[in-house]
Structure formats: structure tokens, C-alpha cells
Amino acid sequence: MENQTQNAFRALADPTRRDIVQMLALQDMTIAQLTDRFNMTRAAVKKHLTVLSDGGLIAVEARGRERINRLEPKGMAPVLDWLSYFDQFWDERLNSLKEAVERKSK
Amino acid sequence: MENQTQNAFRALADPTRRDIVQMLALQDMTIAQLTDRFNMTRAAVKKHLTVLSDGGLIAVEARGRERINRLEPKGMAPVLDWLSYFDQFWDERLNSLKEAVERKSK
DNA sequence: TTAATGTGAAACCAAATGGTATCTCTTTAG
């Protein structure tokens, strides 16, 4: 999807999508399971998942008729990269943070 | 503007606004100075600055007929807070980062 | 095999978003 920084920031701009990210941080979930936790239709949740996927923040694994959505930690890297570029005064600490993300995602 | 986390994430979701943040990280600027660097009208830049202000990421200081826009580092705190809540595995490093922000903004 | 379950996709809608042009107001320069 080309511009990962933009897609990642855009994915995080919506509160529902940030909630989804937090839920998926606790456990992998199907669309139906996520929909149970929101006051909106499955189609709406699906759209949010597509945006999150474009942002590289989640990955989908097919299991029979189910699709397991799981968090993709390395998708956060462009966001952290941008934060680090934007300002030098917290940079060593942010570099450590980026290393942690890289370790986790391999 | 109530929900700082949402306002900050929303402010960062637009590429022009992220560019503005980067420019203001280098030096304080007026709207006219910022407008010189973009291919859009002053009114459009002004709208972006309003969104950034709502997100707590910039502050405006009146100087005569000019308005000096400057970066407000502590506005990034809700973003970093959210990132740290969302996932534990990089948490000590993120906490260090948050402390750095707090030091810088006082 | 048939029915139920899980998902995807398309058409549609209201509201938000990012931009413009235009007018006004305040402050500074001549």
C-alpha cells in the first residue's frame, strides 16, 4: 500500500481502530468476536480492519471459514521512525524503543 | 478540547500537518512563513494549525500583528501514553521516552 | 445434502475533511 507512514498514522487516527489494536494486543480475534465488543455492524468493523491492514498494523490468517486477525507489531515502526525524526531531544530513548519493536516482530 | 488522545492522533494523521510539526521542530514560524513552504493557501494552512492546536501539539504567541506558532512537546504525551498502554513489551523504554518529554516541556 | 455460520463486497448515505475564494480586522510603515 505504498506509503506506510501515512497509512499507519491514518489507521491510528480513529478511536475504534485504536480500540481494536488494544484488543488484538491481548488476543487474536475474528471479525465476529470483535463485532461483539462494538456497537456497530460487522461490515463497519471489517472496514476498520482493512484500514488497519493497509497500515500494516494487523495481519489476517485464514483458518477454515474463519479469519484470525492478529497484531503486527512491526507495523508500528514507521510511526516510531517518524516520531524519532521529528525531534532529536528524545532520540536515544526512541531508538531503544525501535529496537524493542524489531526484536518482538521477528 | 476534551479528548486529547483523539485530538493528538487526529492531528498527526495528515501528512501536511506532520510536515508542519517537523518544520516547527526546527524553528518557530508564522502562518505566512509556513504557507511559503506549501502549495496551498494561507487559509488551508490556518485550518491545519487549528487542528494541531486542538491536538495540543502547537501553541500560538501573539507578537504585534504576527502570530508565532511554536511546537508544544507535551502535546505528544497522550500519543506516547497510548502507545505504552497498548503494548507492554516495550514499556520500560517508552516510560523513559515519556519522562524525556516531560522534562523537555517544563 | 441442507442449513447454519463466518466472511466478503457492493451500493448507498450523512457527516467530516481538506481545500478554495472572499471579506474583515488589526497592526505597522511611509
Place this chain on the structure above:
DNA sequence: CTAAAGAGATACCATTTGGTTTCACATTAA
């Protein structure tokens, strides 16, 4: 004083966004 410079505000516009309803398709259960 008058004109120019810097900025704010409003009305307007096209596109995007976040949601819905509806239909189709694949997989599993009875």
C-alpha cells in the same frame, strides 16, 4: 492619515470517511 502586511472567519465545494443494508460465497454441522 493612509496604505500595506499579517492574520482570522465565513461560505462554499469535492472527496473521503464511517456507517448501514443487502446479497453472494465458502466452510462446517446435522
